Each structure stands twice: as C-alpha cells, then as structure tokens.
Amino acid sequence: MAMHQNTGQGISSLSNTQLEDVIAEIEQAIEWHQSWYKNLLRCLIADTPANEQDLADNAHNLCRFGQWFNKLPEQTLNLHPYFSEIACAHKKMHQGATVLLSLKETKSAISVNLLDQFHADLDRLRVLFDTLIEEFSELLHTRDPLTGASNRTNLVENLQKEHELCKRKSLSCALIMIDLDHFKQVNDEFGHAVGDKVLIALVKCIKSHLREYDQLYRYGGEEFLVCLPQTELEGAKSLSERLRAGVEVLKIEIGKGKHINVTGSFGVALINADDDIETAIERADQAMYQAKKSGRNRVSVA
Numbered sequence: 001m002a003m004h005q006n007t008g009q010g011i012s013s014l015s016n017t018q019l020e021d022v023i024a025e026i027e028q029a030i031e032w033h034q035s036w037y038k039n040l041l042r043c044l045i046a047d048t049p050a051n052e053q054d055l056a057d058n059a060h061n062l063c064r065f066g067q068w069f070n071k072l073p074e075q076t077l078n079l080h081p082y083f084s085e086i087a088c089a090h091k092k093m094h095q096g097a098t099v100l101l102s103l104k105e106t107k108s109a110i111s112v113n114l115l116d117q118f119h120a121d122l123d124r125l126r127v128l129f130d131t132l133i134e135e136f137s138e139l140l141h142t143r144d145p146l147t148g149a150s151n152r153t154n155l156v157e158n159l160q161k162e163h164e165l166c167k168r169k170s171l172s173c174a175l176i177m178i179d180l181d182h183f184k185q186v187n188d189e190f191g192h193a194v195g196d197k198v199l200i201a202l203v204k205c206i207k208s209h210l211r212e213y214d215q216l217y218r219y220g221g222e223e224f225l226v227c228l229p230q231t232e233l234e235g236a237k238s239l240s241e242r243l244r245a246g247v248e249v250l251k252i253e254i255g256k257g258k259h260i261n262v263t264g265s266f267g268v269a270l271i272n273a274d275d276d277i278e279t280a281i282e283r284a285d286q287a288m289y290q291a292k293k294s295g296r297n298r299v300s301v302a
C-alpha cells in the first residue's frame, strides 16, 4: 500500500506522547484481534459458544479498539485519512464475523466466498494497522519534539529529492538558514523555559509563512533550515525579509504581563544545478553568518 505523502494537519499537530499512545493502542488492537480471531475459529470449527458481543450488530463498537476509536477527540486523528479507512475496514470485518457466527448458530452452511471475504477484510485491516504504525513511527523519528519542525534525520535525502525534482523541471530550489540572535542571553536572563517558548513561537511563525510543500528543519539548537522548492533567489530573499519582520514583532510572554522580543539572522542560497546538498547548506550558513557579522536581524544572500 502506498504511504500517504501528506500526513495532514491532523497528525502533525499531535505531540510525540500522543503519537506514542496511538502506536501503543494500535499494537494492542493487533494483538487483541489476533486472540479474538483464534476464538472465532474455535467457535466456527470446534463449535464452542460464541461471545455475545460478537453476535451484536455493533460488534465493532464493543471491542477494545472500537471503544477507544469512538472516544477519539474530533478533528485530530479523525482527520488522518487512514483512520476513516481503518474505521470502515474494522466495521466490515466485525460485521463479516457476525454473519459467520450467526450462520453457525443457526446450523446453516458457511460459503467459501463468505469466508474468503472475511479473511480479505481481516488482512486489509492488518495492513492498515501496520501502515499507520509505520507512518506514525516515521513522524516520531523525524520530528523535533520541542518545536514540531523536522529533525535532521532525513534532511540531506529529502533535499536531494527536492533538488532532483526541481532540476528535472529546470526550476530553482532555495534554502534559508535562520539563526536566532543573542539567544544565549535569552536563556541566561529569562531561563531555559522561556528560551524553549521562543523556539516554539519562532517555528510557528516560520510555518505560518510557508507553503504546504516547503520544508522546515531544526538544524541545530537555535538554527533552522528552510527548503523552498520551485523558488528563485529573489522569492527566497523576499520571503526571508517577511520572516525577519515577522520574528521581530513576535511577543513572547514571560509572565506577570511582560513579554520579550527576539530577532533572527537569515542566510539565503540557491541549490545550484551541480551542487551537492552539503555545499548548498554551507553557502546558506555562510550567508547567515554574514548577516550576523553585518549587525544581525537581517537577511544576507550567498
């Protein structure tokens, strides 16, 4: 099954703990349905009594997974395309099992087609469960838990892909390196928790200016890298200028009705046609240092 390219607002807004909880719940659902299936076979083949809840019309709502799923907060996981698919597949499989059990209860014959259909539904549910675990684990593994920006795990590989795509279409791909100014001072003066708040606010601000297919990475402690596919130097420069201005007016609450402001330095570079990614990042980094050297709170172009 193809992985969904866009994991959607729904799951990207979940914290790492929430993602871990979902993975644990799905793993338990797999285990639970495995022993449920063994029990079903016992009923169908060895004629042991069927479980009352498996004969109910709403058997899918009564199993452990069904109960958990129905309690999910609206507009979070429900927005993830796999969850609606899982809900349908899960319901269909339980309904198939109910039909099989009802036939057995009335001593009617179970056709091969019905049995095959039930097994196909069971297999489909398992594939959906596995794919969801894979996708959520990937997100956990590739995301910075504090800010929600991507971490560096797949940075070079992803940028390489974007660069190749842009090259094929003779389009440019731009990078912006962003580094907060005097951030150590923020930590020293107001504490690490305020520093963390600044990083979270910065990422929220940057994300609000990006397109869906732009990528944002936490490159270092207070250093972030943006990849802008299909973007010329001029476009990247003017976006950087908007980002710079946006960061400058951010108000970070520090309690007692007070707030602080921060600024950032920005380095812009294109990924040239024959560049390797590391070289292009290095140029964006150099441009950012140039912005620092020229007084900070500014944009510099490689």
Ligand SMILES: Nc1nc2c(ncn2[C@@H]2O[C@H](COP(=O)(O)OP(=O)(O)OP(=O)(O)O)[C@@H](O)[C@H]2O)c(=O)[nH]1
Residues within 6 Å of the ligand: 146, 179, 180, 181, 182, 183, 184, 185, 187, 191, 192, 193, 194, 195, 196, 199, 220, 221, 222, 292, 296
């Ligand atoms: N609160 C917080 N601070 C962090 C985090 N990661 C790195 N830092 C801090 O970021 C600061 C970076 O300081 P420096 O590299 O000296 O840079 P700077 O003070 O921003 O100075 P310039 O870059 O030269 O403007 C250090 O104090 C780190 O402890 C984090 O996750 N949370």
